[in-house]
Amino acid sequence: MVCSDSNPTTNSMDEKQKSLSEGQLIELINDLKGYVAYQESLGAEFFPRSTTKIPPHPTLTEVRRDLGECTRCKLHLTRRHIVFGEGSEKAQLVFIGEGPGEDEDRQGRPFVGKAGQLLTRIINAIGLRREEVYITNIIKCRPPHNRNPQQEEIATCEPFLNKQLEVIQPKIICALGTFAAQTLLKTDAKISRLRGRFFSGRGIKVMPTYHPAFLLRNPHKKKEAWEDMKKIQKEYIK
Ligand code: SF4
Numbered sequence: 001m002v003c004s005d006s007n008p009t010t011n012s013m014d015e016k017q018k019s020l021s022e023g024q025l026i027e028l029i030n031d032l033k034g035y036v037a038y039q040e041s042l043g044a045e046f047f048p049r050s051t052t053k054i055p056p057h058p059t060l061t062e063v064r065r066d067l068g069e070c071t072r073c074k075l076h077l078t079r080r081h082i083v084f085g086e087g088s089e090k091a092q093l094v095f096i097g098e099g100p101g102e103d104e105d106r107q108g109r110p111f112v113g114k115a116g117q118l119l120t121r122i123i124n125a126i127g128l129r130r131e132e133v134y135i136t137n138i139i140k141c142r143p144p145h146n147r148n149p150q151q152e153e154i155a156t157c158e159p160f161l162n163k164q165l166e167v168i169q170p171k172i173i174c175a176l177g178t179f180a181a182q183t184l185l186k187t188d189a190k191i192s193r194l195r196g197r198f199f200s201g202r203g204i205k206v207m208p209t210y211h212p213a214f215l216l217r218n219p220h221k222k223k224e225a226w227e228d229m230k231k232i233q234k235e236y237i238k
Pocket of ligand 1: 067072139140141
């Protein structure tokens with residue numbers, strides 16, 4: 001039996017059929033393109049848009065709504081107001097303290113007492129206004145008699161801080177005092193060892209420094225705090 005591929009006449013016909021079918025294909029594609037363009041001009045959709053619903057980026061209002069009149073830890077029993085936080089949702093710089101004090105508990109706003117006034121002056125000294133930054137605390141309710149927050153209370157409240165940071169996505173966090181620094185950096189090192197350097201927490205630069213209430217009691221430490229703030233200012237304007 002002789003192989004048909006060895007027949008030169010058959011090969012030439014195959015080549016002709018092949019080039020003919022390529023030409024037809026190009027013609028067909030061009031026809032199809034023209035048809036699609038025409039139908040689209042009439043409003044037809046050939047590639048329907050995805051019906052998958054992407055959840056909208058949450059806002060601070062939504063995070064606050066989720067928190068509600070929170071009773072997740074025992075601090076709800078003694079608080080007057082939840083102190084959620086305030087400032088710009090688009091802040092590049094977020095200040096995080098330990099927890100509300102008496103004035104904050106009464107007013108429902110963060111850092112409004114004497115320590116808060118000092119924080120406001122510090123913010124102004126680096127060329128910013130309170131409205132341009134965001135200010136909050138690790139826990140949102142005042143511990144009785146301003147005692148230190150307990151680990152269980154911090155762990156219960158922390159998811160809401162995380163959500164706030166997810167919404168704001170700041171460039172820099174200034175951790176005010178031991179509890180804020182230790183919670184954000186997952187360490188038990190003291191603030192005196194942590195302050196003055198940038199760390200990375202949640203992909204954000206974190207600068208621990210002294211809490212303004214500590215500075216009021218220890219004014220000789222203000223110089224060190226000011227050094228820390230100058231580093232923040234430099235990073236902020238980069
Ligand atoms: S401290 Fe946080 S978790 Fe505890 S009751 Fe207040 S808002 Fe809720």
